Amino acid sequence: MKTVALILLTAAVLAFTPMVLPPFDVRVGQLMLYSAALGVAWSILGGFAGYASFGHTAFLGVGAFGAGLIEDAYGSLPPVSAFLLGLATAAVACAVLSAAISYPILRLRGTFFAIAMLGVAHVCSELNNNIDALGGSMGLNFPSVAPVSVAPEAFFFELYLAGGVIVLLIALAVRNSRFGAGLLSIREDEDTARMLGVPTERYKRIAFVVSAVLTGMLGVIYAHSLGYITTDSVYRDDTSLNLVVFSLLGGMGTLFGPVIGAGLLVFITQVVLSRLLDFHLFATGLLLVILVLAAPGGVIGFVRKWRRRST
């Protein structure tokens, strides 16, 4: 209950920031919220159950393109109902895709699962790009949903905030349920969990579908905030990898880890390094190396260790 109150209170405070901050900072905040929401959605499978996917952009792209195609087909609808229709389509498309591939792909573990998901993302991206009816290479336009009186960056800030809060609350509910405890037991030792009667296959599959659906719906918001997408703007390997880094940076498998990690990484790359574009790759790489070698538990792991030592 305390956590729910904390989340809602923070969100309520954040909701006022677009009124006081300059547009550039609102854009950075928008990116932070979007990354945090994606990171939490990834973490339901990757953090809680320990199935780190390297190809979650598959769902991001399928969601965005599914929504774009349906919104094109029903172009006469008012923008808001088209947007809601798009969200629903993305959810259904990602649920069907993830449920279908979950049967074979969740048999793989560890590295093999990670790379197979990368393969899935690449297959989706290539097919989307090369089949003309899907509009991947030409690109799709999205109608603007922001009301005329509100600045678009502020509107999307609030939209991402709402999305982020919903995703975080879902993750919290999962974490505190029997289902969530089952996912953690899968991460710790899948074979033992199964032996003790945890329905591991069913739990993994549900976590996979939930994670995929949330990712797909966030993809729809992202596509609307861009206004125009091609295959290259949604199926990006660096996005897939960043999702892993958010959790790692904040604290793998914790609820707030991805949020902290996303905020920190976006701050480092967009604010600290914004003038040093040539240095981006190097800095990200260096950060990864330092993290793995010095703080494998991320920020939260580091704080916990420090607290334990001081008591």
Added chain:
Amino acid sequence: MHLITQTVTDGLVLGGIYALSAVGFSLIFGVLHVINLSHGILVLIGAYLALFFSHSLGIDPLLTMPLVMAALFALGYAYQRLLIQRAVDQSHLGSMLLTFGVGLMLQNVMIWLFSPDMKNITPSYAFTSFHIAGLTFDAVRVSALLASLLLLSCLAAFLKYAPQGQVIRATAQQTLAARLCGVDVRHVYALTFAVSAAFAGAAGIVIGIILPFSPSDEALWTLNAFVVVVLGGVGSPAGALIGGLLLGIVSTLTAQYIGPSFPNATMFLMLVVMLLVRPTGLLGNAFAASR
């Protein structure tokens, strides 16, 4: 009939090069159980070094091979001892992200040093080709293939007969038992990494003379290596050869008969299907289980 034979032949030539580019990745995976996501960068370093040496010394790029391999051998040994060794005992994710981070840093360094533009190495025989039994062969591709096969055989012989190679295989099969017998496992890991890096560099030279390359190609070569290993099986030159040839044939056939933009889709589809049907590769696992 003629078209399909020519396509398959092209696929085999390309496959031999894929095999060489993947063998180092395969060896590291088999012995250290580390997925080296900086593999593609090591390949590209080889290509750039060959470009540099062949220009500054004015010799054929294939003749720079000993120099390039020696440089990468040293680099690989140091890289493993200083960085990878610290992450070997961590989770899979730890070592993967570490190598990925190093890959990003090196990619950035290469962009600073060599610019992000496409480069290629053009040997003197670049545009000659010859015909055997109605099939066309490019001199460059054939010499690249021969170099690949020669190097793969050398590596196979080294692993099979040389004392150092036998120690590498022993460590891969039973790390604990090898340690009990007095093997310095850290040294063997570093040696394996060094040999793998040297072969990645050699692959880079061969790739450099047949295809243009740029620092952002690294992901492609890492993924290619992964697909080859998944197809053929982990840890042996023979597995890499089979996986590479298969990948080469499939990608040329797809490009010819389905469409020039589809080889990547089929390649990854094959990767996913293969992981599901037979995760140990066609030859099975030469070394300890890596699942």
